[in-house]
Amino acid sequence: MERVLSKIAEVTSDPYAYVAGLKERKNKKIIGCFPMHVPEEIVHAADLIPVVIWRGNEPVTWGHAHVPPYDCGITRSFVDDAVRGKLSFMDGFVFHIRQCLQAGEFPFIMERHFKPAYQKILYLPAIYPGDPTRDFALKELESFKTSLEDFTGKMISDDSLKKSIEIYNKNRSLMERVYEIRRAKPEILKAKEVMQIVWSSMLMPKEDHNELLTELIKGMEEKSVKAQKERIKVIPVGCLCQTLQFDILDLIEDLGMIVPDDDLYIGSRYFANPVNLNGNPLKALADRYLTKTPLCPTKGVWDIHWGDEAIKRMRDNDAKGIISVRVKYCPPHTCYYPDFRSKMAEEGVPEVMIEMEHEIISLEGVKTRLQSFAETIGGV
Amino acid sequence: MDVKYKVNRLQTTNEIRPLVDKHWADLRTAKERGELVAWASGPTFIFAYAMGMKCHFMAGYSAYCGGIGAGEEVLKVAEMAGDLPETCSYHRLHMGMGEAVARGIPINPQAILPMPDLMVAGRLCPEMSHYAEGLHRRFGVRVLPIDLPAVANIEDMPRVREFVYRQFKEVVIPTIEEVCGKPFDYDRMSEILSVLKKVATLRNQCWEFFKDKPSRWTLWDYGVSIAPVFYLMGNPAGITYYEKLLKELQERREKGIPAIAPDGEKYRLYWDGWLPWAFLGKFMRKFTPHGAVVLCGRYPWEFFPHPELIDPEHPVESWADLYYGMESHLVYTFSPKGTIDLIGKLIDDYSLDGLIMFSSKTCRVMNLAQPEVIDVLDKKYGIPGVIIEGDMIDSAMISDAQIETRLQALYEMIDSRRR
Numbered sequence: 001m002e003r004v005l006s007k008i009a010e011v012t013s014d015p016y017a018y019v020a021g022l023k024e025r026k027n028k029k030i031i032g033c034f035p036m037h038v039p040e041e042i043v044h045a046a047d048l049i050p051v052v053i054w055r056g057n058e059p060v061t062w063g064h065a066h067v068p069p070y071d072c073g074i075t076r077s078f079v080d081d082a083v084r085g086k087l088s089f090m091d092g093f094v095f096h097i098r099q100c101l102q103a104g105e106f107p108f109i110m111e112r113h114f115k116p117a118y119q120k121i122l123y124l125p126a127i128y129p130g131d132p133t134r135d136f137a138l139k140e141l142e143s144f145k146t147s148l149e150d151f152t153g154k155m156i157s158d159d160s161l162k163k164s165i166e167i168y169n170k171n172r173s174l175m176e177r178v179y180e181i182r183r184a185k186p187e188i189l190k191a192k193e194v195m196q197i198v199w200s201s202m203l204m205p206k207e208d209h210n211e212l213l214t215e216l217i218k219g220m221e222e223k224s225v226k227a228q229k230e231r232i233k234v235i236p237v238g239c240l241c242q243t244l245q246f247d248i249l250d251l252i253e254d255l256g257m258i259v260p261d262d263d264l265y266i267g268s269r270y271f272a273n274p275v276n277l278n279g280n281p282l283k284a285l286a287d288r289y290l291t292k293t294p295l296c297p298t299k300g301v302w303d304i305h306w307g308d309e310a311i312k313r314m315r316d317n318d319a320k321g322i323i324s325v326r327v328k329y330c331p332p333h334t335c336y337y338p339d340f341r342s343k344m345a346e347e348g349v350p351e352v353m354i355e356m357e358h359e360i361i362s363l364e365g366v367k368t369r370l371q372s373f374a375e376t377i378g379g380v
Numbered sequence: 381m382d383v384k385y386k387v388n389r390l391q392t393t394n395e396i397r398p399l400v401d402k403h404w405a406d407l408r409t410a411k412e413r414g415e416l417v418a419w420a421s422g423p424t425f426i427f428a429y430a431m432g433m434k435c436h437f438m439a440g441y442s443a444y445c446g447g448i449g450a451g452e453e454v455l456k457v458a459e460m461a462g463d464l465p466e467t468c469s470y471h472r473l474h475m476g477m478g479e480a481v482a483r484g485i486p487i488n489p490q491a492i493l494p495m496p497d498l499m500v501a502g503r504l505c506p507e508m509s510h511y512a513e514g515l516h517r518r519f520g521v522r523v524l525p526i527d528l529p530a531v532a533n534i535e536d537m538p539r540v541r542e543f544v545y546r547q548f549k550e551v552v553i554p555t556i557e558e559v560c561g562k563p564f565d566y567d568r569m570s571e572i573l574s575v576l577k578k579v580a581t582l583r584n585q586c587w588e589f590f591k592d593k594p595s596r597w598t599l600w601d602y603g604v605s606i607a608p609v610f611y612l613m614g615n616p617a618g619i620t621y622y623e624k625l626l627k628e629l630q631e632r633r634e635k636g637i638p639a640i641a642p643d644g645e646k647y648r649l650y651w652d653g654w655l656p657w658a659f660l661g662k663f664m665r666k667f668t669p670h671g672a673v674v675l676c677g678r679y680p681w682e683f684f685p686h687p688e689l690i691d692p693e694h695p696v697e698s699w700a701d702l703y704y705g706m707e708s709h710l711v712y713t714f715s716p717k718g719t720i721d722l723i724g725k726l727i728d729d730y731s732l733d734g735l736i737m738f739s740s741k742t743c744r745v746m747n748l749a750q751p752e753v754i755d756v757l758d759k760k761y762g763i764p765g766v767i768i769e770g771d772m773i774d775s776a777m778i779s780d781a782q783i784e785t786r787l788q789a790l791y792e793m794i795d796s797r798r799r
Contacts, residue, residue, distance in 0.1 A: 066751055068769070070466070070741050098529055101505055101744040107532055108716035108749045112756075123529040123540060126503055132546035133527065139539055300503065300525060302513040329466060331744075335510035338462035338475075339517045 001219025004212050005193055008200040015203050019051055020089035026205065029091035029117075034078070034103060035202075035241040036265055036296065037124060038094045039141065039285045041275070044206070045156045045164040046148040051090075052202035055242040056081045059359050066109055067102075072329040073358030074242040075102040083113045092118025092151065094144070098125070099298035100241075100332060118151045120144055126300025127290050137286040145282065161281040168275065171206045174213035175271035178220065179261065183317060186233065186260035187225040191249040194259070198266050199243060231258040232377055233319035237310045237340075238326055238333055239264045240298070245360055251367055252323065255374045260317045263310055264325070269294050297332035306336060307343025314349065320377040321350035323370070328357045350377045385671045386641045387664065388632075390601050392625040399617055400607050404444055404490065410434035411494045416560060419493075419521075421512065422502020422528050426699060427552050429614055430569035431560045435500075436493055437611040438508065439654075442470040442773060445477075446658030447604075450491035451773040457485050469742045469773040471511040478519050495519055498559045500552070504528045504711070505745040524555045528703070530714035530745075537712070541704030548696050569695035572614030579608050580687035582622035589629040590675045590730055594644020596632040599674040600664055601639075603655045609683040639673050646671030647794055648731055650723060650765075652678050652753075653738035653746040654772045666784060670791055674736065676726045678719060678746060682710050716749035720756050727761050733794045735765030736787070741777045764793035 011018045023030050031043045032053045043050035056077035063080025081087050093116050097103045107121050122140055125133045145156055178197060182189055201209045234257045243266050262268055273291050276284040295306045310322055326333050344351040352373040354366050410417050418428035421438035428435035445451050458476030480487045499521050501512035515521040526547050529540050553564045589596040608618025638644030651674045656663055667674060689708045691698040703710045712718035737750040754765035766786040771777035
């Protein structure tokens with residue numbers, strides 16, 4: 001278990017070096033997939049390596065000349081990384097520009113300053129009623145597949161796509177098992193380690209990650225931990241598209257709380273919903289995208305309330321409260337948040353919102369909020 | 381600034397306010413007359429109009445709120461109800477208005493609208509969906525959602541056009557028929573488009589007077605005249621309005637009257653992004669003393685610049701083609717490439733000296749890649765540009781000092797290039 005966690009920490013501590021090395025080791029092209037909904041399986045089936053783009057490890061500098069300061073952290077940091085040449089090992093990019101307005105800037109900026117060998121824009125639809133939505137989602141994925149075939153000069157057969165889906169589904173089921181064990185023994189991993197595990201899945205070839213997870217799960221199953229009953233269980237929710245600062249996760253635990261489960265993008269959202277392997281694989285991928293839960297505020301779903309989902313997760317885990325993690329300048333989450341908060345108030349669920357930026361402004365302010373929240377729900 | 385510049389106000393533009401006031405007053409009282417009410421975002425209200433519904437338009441309502449000075453008080457209600465300041469101010473205005481009614485908080489009565497029987501929610505930008513979702517969750521509004529993707533590459537247009545057209549035919553029209561309890565009125569939609577075609581043709585004739593040196597009117601004059609080419613669509617009063625405006629502009633040309641006295645503009649400028657509805661006067665006061673006149677812009681140019689392509693004989697197909705056709709692809713101007721194409725043409729057509737890129741802090745739909753756009757156009761045309769940050773409605777997002785400094789820098793860049 002320690003060996004696996006150490007390897008995962010190594011991957012996530014310097015994703016630039018890891019992915020650049022991966023390209024050399026595997027002798028394959030790297031395609032950066034901007035979070036959150038690009039079906040990586042199609043890239044994988046094209047014999048390329050899909051990697052989910054991450055929020056960088058440095059303050060934004062050159063990027064300020066390309067995007068406004070009121071864009072979110074990953075937008076500014078990704079552009080900064082790209083124009084500074086930190087992503088030169090990437091061969092191409094895929095941007096689903098309909099999930100958020102800010103993503104609409106990337107293709108043009110990349111074309112001007114990065115000139116990737118491959119670039120694809122997806123217009124995946126909101127999940128609205130009617131056949132046109134379903135048909136268009138499928139057409140978008142067909143267009144994506146064709147563009148990759150044109151790039152590689154090789155056709156992607158249904159069989160190869162199904163094989164890729166199988167590998168990805170295995171990763172999802174292994175990740176689900178990690179979470180299952182964590183729910184039973186929340187002390188077994190730190191929240192930061194869990195986020196690193198999910199993040200590493202976004203960076204590593206899934207075959208390699210599956211091997212690590214298999215070893216990790218064995219260790220987790222064998223390891224006994226002493227339950228710390230005085231710790232108050234809380235569920236972090238939100239933080240779309242990007243990693244949460246590990247310091248904040250540590251802070252939650254340092255303040256006497258513990259995270260048995262989460263509703264974070266770099267968390268349970270990433271591996272939710274396996275793809276159906278029966279029938280047309282592209283249609284199955286479209287169906288996965290069109291699944292309404294876990295509710296994503298970028299997908300235009302209004303007949304299910306995110307608040308209800310979060311409360312159910314909290315109660316299923318016997319948790320006492322919810323910590324909303326809202327990325328500053330994330331319009332989908334920001335627009336939804338007042339209704340989420342109202343639902344918490346209606347249901348009497350303790351909830352606190354912390355605002356996260358790429359550059360941490362004041363950890364002390366976050367600490368104060370979390371500390372008072374912990375006290376409110378009966379913690380330290 | 382030795383020359384004392386002063387705006388020569390147009391007379392005809394005084395006649396727009398009664399038209400606009402009547403539109404919103406009719407909407408406010410529609411339910412009292414037993415009429416069905418719709419709200420709309422994006423270019424979707426035409427379907428409600430065709431069925432005789434009274435219909436609001438998201439940006440139009442917001443502009444109206446800003447124009448009547450109700451923006452601040454409505455935004456305050458939204459904030460009290462939990463909406464966060466960085467949320468789109470159009471979104472906050474609607475939430476604030478709904479919350480004010482629901483909680484009995486007094487606001488300017490002209491800013492209050494009846495809750496709709498149907499919300500025809502076009503998702504041109506994703507935030508239009510967020511606001512419709514919010515209205516549904518908070519007030520139980522029935523929503524008819526339509527995805528209207530802004531297209532970044534022209535070659536993607538045909539497949540997106542097909543998607544949008546199918547939504548019109550298979551989702552929008554059947555739902556509106558169900559809500560109204562009658563078949564869709566294609567003839568009325570054709571009539572609306574016929575009137576629009578006439579109004580937009582007259583409007584284009586008026587645009588010609590921006591090309592005069594000195595210009596005969598300003599973008600702000602056109603800004604307050606937009607309603608007849610959009611949410612007053614189908615109202616023949618729009619034809620009368622633009623005929624009168626055209627006549628006044630012709631008279632100005634004959635008499636040699638410029639948009640600003642004494643002898644016309646020193647700087648001919650382009651305006652990118654939304655018009656700052658609540659601050660039109662404030663900005664005018666920042667331009668005029670310097671002899672600067674804004675002549676054209678991206679948002680005001682999205683209202684059917686090619687009326688010859690409006691085909692009233694095939695109303696639904698034409699509506700899809702106007703936004704997503706290969707000839708008229710209005711949504712393309714929301715992308716950086718489309719923006720560059722448009723501005724490049726405007727620079728040539730209107731002999732522009734500089735670009736003002738208005739970057740809204742709460743609505744990013746027209747902010748995309750603005751620094752890149754300035755750079756591309758400067759390299760190609762030698763025209764300088766600056767970004768000014770602000771908001772359409774929310775005064776908390778407006779910094780006078782920042783705006784003045786950047787405008788001063790723009791004037792100086794233009795001067796230095798002239799030397």
